[in-house]
Amino acid sequence: MASEKDTLVIESADQMWRPNSRRDFLRLLGIGGSVVLLPSVFAACGSDDPMGPPGGGGGGGGGGGGAVSLNLSNDVGILNYAYALEQLEAGFYSAVLASSVFSSLSAEIREVMVDLRNHEVIHREFLARVLGPNAIPALGLNAATVATATANRDSILRTAEQFEDLGVSAYNGAGKYLTDVGNLLVAGKIVSVEARHAAAIRDIREALGAPGTSRFAGDDIINAQGLDVKLEPAAVLSRVAATNFVTTQISIGTNPSGTATADAPPPTSI
Amino acid sequence: MPRDATQMTNTQTILDGIEPEVMTTLVNRRDAIRKGATTSASLAMGLKFASVPLALAALSRDAYGQASSTVQDVLNFALKLEIFENELYKAVLGTSAVAAANTAFAPVRALAAAVPGAVATLQQLQKHETQHTAFLLANGAVNDLNLTGASFDFTGARGAGNGPFARATTELQFLLLVAQSVEDTGVRAYKGQAGNLISNKAVLEAALRIHSVEGRHAAKIRRMRRQTNPTLTSVKFSGTITGGGIAAAGAGNISNPPAAVVAALEAIYGGATSEANLVQAGRNAATVSGSALPPGLDQAPAAQEAFDEPLTKAEVVAIVQPFFIPTLT
Numbered sequence: 001m002a003s004e005k006d007t008l009v010i011e012s013a014d015q016m017w018r019p020n021s022r023r024d025f026l027r028l029l030g031i032g033g034s035v036v037l038l039p040s041v042f043a044a045c046g047s048d049d050p051m052g053p054p055g056g057g058g059g060g061g062g063g064g065g066g067a068v069s070l071n072l073s074n075d076v077g078i079l080n081y082a083y084a085l086e087q088l089e090a091g092f093y094s095a096v097l098a099s100s101v102f103s104s105l106s107a108e109i110r111e112v113m114v115d116l117r118n119h120e121v122i123h124r125e126f127l128a129r130v131l132g133p134n135a136i137p138a139l140g141l142n143a144a145t146v147a148t149a150t151a152n153r154d155s156i157l158r159t160a161e162q163f164e165d166l167g168v169s170a171y172n173g174a175g176k177y178l179t180d181v182g183n184l185l186v187a188g189k190i191v192s193v194e195a196r197h198a199a200a201i202r203d204i205r206e207a208l209g210a211p212g213t214s215r216f217a218g219d220d221i222i223n224a225q226g227l228d229v230k231l232e233p234a235a236v237l238s239r240v241a242a243t244n245f246v247t248t249q250i251s252i253g254t255n256p257s258g259t260a261t262a263d264a265p266p267p268t269s270i
Numbered sequence: 271m272p273r274d275a276t277q278m279t280n281t282q283t284i285l286d287g288i289e290p291e292v293m294t295t296l297v298n299r300r301d302a303i304r305k306g307a308t309t310s311a312s313l314a315m316g317l318k319f320a321s322v323p324l325a326l327a328a329l330s331r332d333a334y335g336q337a338s339s340t341v342q343d344v345l346n347f348a349l350k351l352e353i354f355e356n357e358l359y360k361a362v363l364g365t366s367a368v369a370a371a372n373t374a375f376a377p378v379r380a381l382a383a384a385v386p387g388a389v390a391t392l393q394q395l396q397k398h399e400t401q402h403t404a405f406l407l408a409n410g411a412v413n414d415l416n417l418t419g420a421s422f423d424f425t426g427a428r429g430a431g432n433g434p435f436a437r438a439t440t441e442l443q444f445l446l447l448v449a450q451s452v453e454d455t456g457v458r459a460y461k462g463q464a465g466n467l468i469s470n471k472a473v474l475e476a477a478l479r480i481h482s483v484e485g486r487h488a489a490k491i492r493r494m495r496r497q498t499n500p501t502l503t504s505v506k507f508s509g510t511i512t513g514g515g516i517a518a519a520g521a522g523n524i525s526n527p528p529a530a531v532v533a534a535l536e537a538i539y540g541g542a543t544s545e546a547n548l549v550q551a552g553r554n555a556a557t558v559s560g561s562a563l564p565p566g567l568d569q570a571p572a573a574q575e576a577f578d579e580p581l582t583k584a585e586v587v588a589i590v591q592p593f594f595i596p597t598l599t
Binding site: 090108111112115116118119121122123124125126128129130168171172173175176178179181182184185186188189190191192193194195196197198199200203213214216217222224225226227228229230258259261264 | 555
């Protein structure tokens with residue numbers, strides 16, 4: 001039987017976020033002590049109020065209604081952030097395929113749209129399963145905005161370029177906040193696919209007369225050091241909100257643990 | 271409910287400050303040590319003597335300070351690949367410092383000039399590889415083999431000049447397949463090294479930003495190949511990679527490819543984690559979408575395309591060594 005000194009009793013989930021409890025928790029882990037989680041801790045953990053790694057806080061939650069608050073201080077929160085973006089992309093491409101103009105698009109563009117829909121749906125569903133009960137709820141999409149964006153070829157391609165470059169920016173900016181190498185690898189596996197998508201859409205738009213040369217990796221997107229775009233989560237979510245695509249309000253409840261870097265944003269006017 | 275209490279303040283102790291970040295690592299480390307994995311001697315000693323402060327101090331170095339040798343290795347390795355790519359494109363464009371290389375690629379250069387946009391694309395690729403080389407050098411990478419344009423044999427014969435890739439100097443489609451393979455190798459190489467940079471956030475972010483540029487390059491070349499070979503439908507207009515090994519290269523438009531080239535493509539798109547891999551974080555990505563994708567859709571190709579896969583450093587070295595005259599380590 002462990003002595004009182006070697007036992008830490010956690011009565012409520014909130015206690016875990018307090019410095020003294022966390023320090024004790026760490027100390028006891030180090031010396032083989034006991035940590036007792038009373039039933040009240042689990043009772044406090046609803047499906048929309050997930051527990052993240054110890055000391056890191058939950059990943060998402062605060063959902064319900066029309067709002068989601070992200071705790072970006074741990075991997076669960078960062079993956080939920082990615083999940084939100086993949087939901088946005090998957091929802092958009094699904095709407096493109098269901099739109100009345102889809103059949104009138106060129107064979108090349110149709111092939112690309114089908115591919116992108118498939119990839120983004122797979123990203124979305126994969127992340128949903130990785131997150132399990134910690135996943136944020138399904139985001140609501142603004143039907144009017146979606147209808148406008150899918151009304152014709154040019155708006156479809158412009159929106160796709162915006163979303164793909166935003167996705168690249170987001171993954172490039174958030175990778176440094178992941179603490180688990182397995183999660184970092186998965187994010188890396190996804191971001192290069194988003195970059196391929198972005199290059200394809202940009203190349204298609206160049207052929208259709210969009211201004212710029214070598215747009216697939218144009219000087220508007222790759223800086224003089226040869227580095228791609230990147231945005232911190234707050235800037236990404238601000239852009240997401242500005243698109244008016246998502247009716248669910250996505251906010252940052254807790255900032256990432258770590259130092260933000262200067263943003264290298266994709267152009268807003270494309 | 272909000273978890274603002276987890277945000278650090280200036281009044282907290284240093285232990286409070288580092289512990290959220292190291293916690294996962296600590297638990298993983300404990301597991302690793304239990305399983306007999308090697309770890310730093312000081313960390314092992316700290317744990318052996320049940321001294322949390324000692325173990326934590328070692329762990330902090332282990333996870334955030336040290337690793338510098340690993341980061342240095344990644345930087346040096348990335349620099350080698352960037353110099354290789356840069357020198358290849360310079361030779362193709364006729365701007366190499368090695369006159370013989372410019373001469374060798376003159377036939378394919380003339381063919382590229384006849385395809386609208388092809389030269390501009392190659393110039394954009396070369397510009398970025400030059401920028402990447404300069405960036406890496408400015409951020410601590412060391413050209414430890416003193417690589418120059420003269421360090422390469424783009425036929426893949428380590429200096430003999432008669433290797434299996436010689437057709438890239440005279441056939442545009444062969445050159446484009448090589449360029450695609452080089453770019454995809456770059457994507458896979460950076461991806462494989464990301465985990466080794468997790469301790470250095472600045473370098474990690476820069477590497478990710480180079481990595482996605484290489485992905486854009488690869489996608490553009492795949493699109494060029496498809497546009498000039500409309501029936502080559504395994505090469506997707508979306509620029510993504512279907513399948514693994516030789517199938518992922520989409521080499522069906524190359525007549526009688528040398529066996530050594532086929533073997534190279536198998537390695538470039540194969541490896542311990544082939545591009546055909548479907549298992550992501552323990553889940554089969556071909557089945558996760560359930561009814562979210564239309565019934566009847568073959569999800570395996572889509573799931574292969576949706577995730578690019580890493581190569582290990584050893585795999586990359588084996589792939590590119592034939593093009594380097596000096597021995598890579």
